[in-house]
Amino acid sequence: MGGSNAGVIPKQKHTGNNILMKKRAGRNRTLTCTSDELSQLSKMLLTLERSVSVHDIDGKIINQDIFEVTKFLPRSFVDLLVLDPPYNLSKNYNGNLFKEREKKEYAEWFERVLSILLPFLKDTATIYVCSDWKTSMIIAPILDNIFHIQNRITWEREKGRGAKKDWKNNTEDIWFCTISKEYYFDVELVKLKKRVIAPYRTTNGKPKDWVESNNGNYRLTHPSNIWTDISVPFWSMPENTDHPTQKPEKLVAKLMLASSKEGDFVFDPFVGSGTTCVVAKKLNRRFCGVELNKEYCCWAQKRLNFAEMDKTIQGYVDGVFWERNTLKEQPKSKKATKIQLKQESLF
Numbered sequence: 196m197g198g199s200n201a202g203v204i205p206k207q208k209h210t211g212n213n214i215l216m217k218k219r220a221g222r223n224r225t226l227t228c229t230s231d232e233l234s235q236l237s238k239m240l241l242t243l244e245r246s247v248s249v250h251d252i253d254g255k256i257i258n259q260d261i262f263e264v265t266k267f268l269p270r271s272f273v274d275l276l277v278l279d280p281p282y283n284l285s286k287n288y289n290g291n292l293f294k295e296r297e298k299k300e301y302a303e304w305f306e307r308v309l310s311i312l313l314p315f316l317k318d319t320a321t322i323y324v325c326s327d328w329k330t331s332m333i334i335a336p337i338l339d340n341i342f343h344i345q346n347r348i349t350w351e352r353e354k355g356r357g358a359k360k361d362w363k364n365n366t367e368d369i370w371f372c373t374i375s376k377e378y379y380f381d382v383e384l385v386k387l388k389k390r391v392i393a394p395y396r397t398t399n400g401k402p403k404d405w406v407e408s409n410n411g412n413y414r415l416t417h418p419s420n421i422w423t424d425i426s427v428p429f430w431s432m433p434e435n436t437d438h439p440t441q442k443p444e445k446l447v448a449k450l451m452l453a454s455s456k457e458g459d460f461v462f463d464p465f466v467g468s469g470t471t472c473v474v475a476k477k478l479n480r481r482f483c484g485v486e487l488n489k490e491y492c493c494w495a496q497k498r499l500n501f502a503e504m505d506k507t508i509q510g511y512v513d514g515v516f517w518e519r520n521t522l523k524e525q526p527k528s529k530k531a532t533k534i535q536l537k538q539e540s541l542f
């Protein structure tokens with residue numbers, strides 16, 4: 196997706212009703228849409244007014260309020276639900292303000308979200324729920340009541356505001372839940388490629404559980420529930436948009452590879468900039484996403500269009516997840532470079 200100035204126009208950042216024009220640096224690859232693109236891309240979005248089949252929504256972004264849409268969706272079609280709702284924080288989503296609420300009020304809102312989504316989940320479904328530490332205190336007992344909580348992943352996102360009288364908030368939670376004890380999980384697909392710090396050898400001099408290569412010494416390790424190998428999308432990455440809480444493709448790819456198979460149906464009711472759908476497309480899953488904000492939907496659709504040509508996911512190369520800051524060591528896919536050049540010539 197996106198070459199060095201792919202789809203870049205002077206930044207129009209909405210802060211409430213103010214639209215600020217912002218100049219971007221030359222290497223800034225943040226994806227945006229021109230007004231022409233917005234009108235073209237919005238024609239590809241769905242708005243539901245009647246009951247639909249799985250086939251009707253497969254591969255689509257629905258631009259609607261999730262509370263309105265659910266009455267039109269089929270039952271029991273979701274293998275993997277990626278739930279990244281507004282956390283209990285005041286946040287401006289391109290003009291739609293989500294206001295921090297009393298804990299009880301947020302709990303009621305979150306329970307309502309789960310109750311409208313439950314009918315769509317298969318008995319074998321997995322649900323990942325993103326959250327910050329404060330919101331986690333509210334949602335954990337609710338998740339525990341409804342699902343089997345299998346684990347809580349802590350993601351060190353390497354970005355957060357420093358504070359004078361507090362620790363910098365640098366982590367997010369991802370709750371791993373299932374409907375029943377019968378669920379799919381493939382650990383082999385999400386092992387982490389790590390540099391070997393202590394290169395032990397067997398008595399005959401062979402590497403012990405690690406591989407020697409021209410690019411260094413590496414070991415494929417079992418992934419733990421602390422994820423330190425993924426940064427938030429930043430402006431030099433082609434996946435970046437102006438969405439205020441965009442999740443990285445690499446993070447969603449891990450969830451998806453571990454907890455779904457090719458052809459499974461992935462649903463994201465708060466799709467934002469489209470990360471879940473884009474990753475699903477790149478990994479050959481069926482998918483559908485719902486989002487209230489039209490401009491976000493268009494960004495998502497534009498990313499999906501790029502994903503037709505470019506299936507690369509930064510940090511996931513040749514079926515392996517690489518630890519952070521190893522870009523130089525990661526093998527370059529010739530196909531990806533070709534696609535990148537092609538996209539650069541389009542803009």
Ligand SMILES: C[S@@+](CC[C@H](N)C(=O)[O-])C[C@H]1O[C@@H](n2cnc3c(N)ncnc32)[C@H](O)[C@@H]1O
Binds near residue numbers: 259262291441442485
């Ligand atoms: C935490 S963000 C999701 C970010 C997304 N995971 C990404 O990678 O870009 C939550 C999103 O939910 C959307 N949203 C809030 N209320 C909604 C509703 N009732 N129906 C649909 N979308 C909603 C917001 O506009 C926002 O984009």
